[in-house]
Amino acid sequence: MTTVALTCPSCSGPVSAGDRYCEACGAELACEAPSGPASAASPVLTTAPRAGCRECGGEVAQDGYCTQCGARAVSARDHFSEEPAPWVAGVCDRGIRHQRNEDALALDAEPEPGSRAVMVVCDGVSSSQDCDVASLAAARTARDVLAGSTPRGAGTVAGQVAATVGVLEEAVTAANEAVIATTPAGAPNPPACTFVGAVLDESLLVVGWVGDSRAYWVPDEGEPRLLTIDDSYAAEQVALGVPRAEAEAGPQAHAITRWLGIDAPDHVPRTTSVEVLGPGWVLVCSDGLWNYCSEPGDVASLVHDTVWASTGAGPLELASALVDWANHQGGRDNITVALARAPAAPPPREERAAVEGTAAGALDPTTALPTLEPRQAAYREEGPPDGDVLS
Amino acid sequence: MATFSAEVYQNEFLPDGGTDVHAIVTITCSGAGEAGRSGAGDAAEVVIVDTSGSMGREKIRAAQLAAAAALDQVLDGVWFAVIAGSHQARLAFPEAAQPRLVRMDSYTRSQAQAAVAGLRADGGTAMGTWLTLATRVFASVPGLAQKHAILLTDGINQHESPEDLSAAIESARGQFQCDCRGVGSDWQVAEVRRIATTLLGTVDLIARPEEMSADFERIMRQSMGRGVAEAALRVWAPQGAQVLFVRQVSPTVEDLTTRRQEVNPLTGAYPTGSWGDESRDYHVAVRLSAKGVGQEQLASRVQLAVGDEVVAQGLVKALWSNDDTLTTRIDPAVAHYTGQAELAEAIQDGLAAKASGDADVATAKLGRAVQLAAATGNDEATARLRKIVEIDDAGTGTVRLRRGVNKLDEMALDTASTKTTRVKK
Structure with missing residues (x-):
């Protein structure tokens, strides 16, 4: 990751990534999300936007609302999208209830549809300080590591899976360091976030995650599947046989058991790989989506309905x-x-077919992963300090 | 240096198609300092004592002591005067041909005490003339930042027309603040409330003359603790929105809606008078055009302005949602003060109906008041209502009017009707 010396745009004094206000002049500093495909690595600090209201053109007051129509001025951090190639895109949004957008998104893709795509989503733990800055730093750092390396292994699929998993682990380590870099010394609630990264290389999809952000495979036809298993209390309940809907509606459903951050118990991603036979969609999302639609079948219906409703x-x-x-x-x-469109697959190569017995044998991650013991002490509740909303 | 803060209590979620946003905004002032000592300008106090014949020996003696107690609280350097009111108004201190004020010091204090001790009960009651003289007295010193009066009366305004009183009240509006007190049971609460409300003051009953001194002392001490001479509540609403009402709901209920002065087309200012170290709660209701589910809009900026400077701001928001668990919740503060405002209205309407001999309406209104007092936990109101009605069932508001009610109990219920209890936060 390139280190960029950050300065206050108002007074040119030195500032650090994660500062909300300039120490010297007090100017408000905002984390500017990039428009369009981003290649530069670090969050860019700019002053908070003071442009006219998007609704009526009126002046936007210091309080962030229009002085005429009262519309909330949308900051670049509140809502942004990335589209590194026409077949890969994602949208990151504040939602309605939360005061700021602590989710982050970073994508990369090669132009040829179905060739290579990297999708990273991080969800800031909202009880932690400045996790919006941390999550964006994490997502971009991981994306850059994943985009900068094209592991091919020893030419076999198993080798390629192993090499991709290795790069995912590197990416998560770098993302974890990026989160720690935004952590003020002695912070009582140090910033923390989840991580999910999906690397699609032709028909091989490798996914790594820490926390409860997810990846789904939604083929146009055939059985959709949830590729990740949340590091959460709810997932532990599901593993113990509690129905998913019940577990995910429980009071501790959003308590995550693993995260990135200085106080993370460990940050090694759990990984899985799958041969995706298109046409279909690789969907990577935060719990802001799956809270309303969790079962793979429901997600597939939602995606298919959405596709149907917006032809072309x-x-x-x-x-x-x-x-x-x-x-x-x-x-x-x-x-x-975030979505990547997997085109209709070419006939599977000989060696790819062989994957079924190895890496693809781990397709059902429940069988391949150690059973997690509940670790109550290490839980982090996601939610605002008043506790009335869960992440 | 006074500092202000604003806190907003509301449920910002509106259902699909919902338009009305309600919020309670608590404005808190601290470090107000003392009257006339903030550097913004001088303060002035006028004590207006009823000296009509009905005051008699006992009440005039009590009024003398009360006026003296009030003067004792006036800080050195504050301008002051004493008005003796009957069917006409007379400047009792300072002795002068023209209306004027003098500065408080040890000499003027003793002179004023002596003048007050010489007040005699004689003549009728024309409160409009008292207010008119007070207006002229305050105007005699240009550039005063803070002007406050205490008005004491014991009777009905018999010696001038209601129109004359109204005209005098209107002329005094914005010229000074006035806390009004009625002693005994021969004055009319509604009449005196009109003066107090217009002049941003309080109205209260002093049942027994011997309670007067302590009350006057307290009013004057409180006034001297109001270092912020004048402030206005500003309410901004977006283009196309309608401010349904602006109401002070604590410490007392006062509808401010009609007092709007335009700051700009989207912002109205509502005078609040002076501030000491205290909190006041305001209920603001705004009607918006409904937006789509998922959209957010600022419904109101509620600000406190001292002069042209905005010193505190609270944001009232609207978020449209189709999640019933979010949109159906009523904020406890909004619910509490909505009930308290309705309680005040029910008590006043009930007593008015009772006075005009309409027992059915009086029973219904006071029954509703009993129900609201119970529901909002206003035990003091319940205790006062109990002296006027027999409560059969507070939950349903089933009551019977008592016979032979003490007039003072009825007046106590009326004057206290606007006093609210704070919501338990």
């Missing part, structure tokens, strides 16, 4: 429509949706 729309429009849908359900959390 690309991933960007579809991701945006899915975010809108979650907002219509109440928007109780920040919402991030």
